[in-house]
Amino acid sequence: MLNILVIGNGQCGNRILDSINRHAMGGGKNCNRLAKFYSKQRFKSHVETLAFNTAVNDLKEMKFTKARDRVHIPHLHGVGANRNVGKQVFEENKEMIMRQVEERGNFDIAFVLTSASGGTGSSFTPLLIREMKNRYDYPVYCVVVLPFREEGTLYLQNSAFSIRDIRQSGVDGIILADNQYLKNIGGSIQEAYNGINDMIAERLLFLLDALDSEMMMVTDLGDFKTVMSGGAGLATIGFFKADKDMPIKTTIQNSLSPSGLLFSTNVYEEASRAMIVIKGDRKYLSIDEISTEIEKLSGAVGHVFKGIVVRDGEYPQILSLLTLESAHELEKLYNVAVQAIHYEKAKKQRVEEGVEMKRTFSQIEGMEPEY
Ligand code: GDP
Secondary structure, eight states: OOEEEEEEEHHHHHHHHHHHHHHHTTOOTTOOGGGGGSOOOSSSSEEEEEEEESOHHHHHTOSSSOGGGEEEOOOTTOOTTOHHHHHHHHHHHHHHHHHHHHHTOOOSEEEEEEESSSSHHHHHHHHHHHHHHHHOOSOEEEEEEEOOGGGOHHHHHHHHHHHHHHHTTTOSEEEEEEHHHHGGGOSSHHHHHHHHHHHHHHHHHHHHHHHTSOOSBOOOHHHHHHHHTSTTSEEEEEEEEOOTTOOHHHHHHHHTSTTTBSSOOOHHHHEEEEEEEEEEOGGGOOHHHHHHHHHHHHHHHSEEEEEEEEOTTOOOEEEEEEEESOOHHHHHHHHHHHHHHHHHHHHHHHHHHTHHHHHHHHTTTTOOOOO
């Protein structure tokens, strides 16, 4: 049995964590809210969850996460997307935060969930991971959500710096999910968020379940670590659920295609290592077809670990974990972030010099009111 810690920082991290708790308790959309009072999880791993936030309302919004797992770090009303303030608040509360982590015990693996672009999650996460890596031996992976590109200059520049900070924190790997790429889920913004959060939660739970299952062909935590240590320290996850008539090779292909992935990448060009986990009834799992498809992938990316979990009566579901050698989409995000930084800098300079305001007030220079 694996001991797993999942931490959600800031609003986005909290919400994905809440979705994980809903799914872990067997909940579909109509999951009984009272389920949180029964700590019976659907998964055999021992999973502890923790949510940190400076905004108490974000914590209150969580429905499926126990009260003792929701930790408020007091700072008026959040940190207002300012990462310098966020970092300072973390430092001021570091021992209290680390005590919470410490009290949960020891783990085989930890995940930290955050948006790259907000204030609290994006500034707490690198500092928290650094502390965890200094104090504990277990690997820590970070799931980072990238912003919609039209969300504004502050979010763009936060993303660029926070991803860099997370990479430098000693993290064992970063899994990217991109709101911009997933936004075609549609509906209102809240529905899109919920849909994206559910996608991330389901994939992570599938992964954890697979790492802790009796398999016909085995992938385990060691394989996961090896995959995650490949490439440039960045990864993403694909997923696809077949319906009854779909050949297994198409299901695998779909898990690697744009509709299955959490981040825009051409797997065959950018991936560096992969792990494919196949779950379903034996009768749908043609080993020949699976081998052909996996060989095609390993021909392009190098090494592919594969695992098969037999689940009687279930249509196949495939999870693909891919570390990336390069990430064209991330490079594009950094390009727009650099423009955003220049824009903010020029604006600040103009304001400091008071050019606009001087012009405004200069209009009445030397004048007096006439009555
Ligand atoms: P923080 O609370 O200060 O860490 O800030 P947020 O987590 O709200 O960060 C803002 C970013 O997170 C924006 O890019 C939002 O689009 C994104 N975001 C906020 N809530 C959610 C959510 O529930 N799901 C997803 N996928 N993204 C979110």
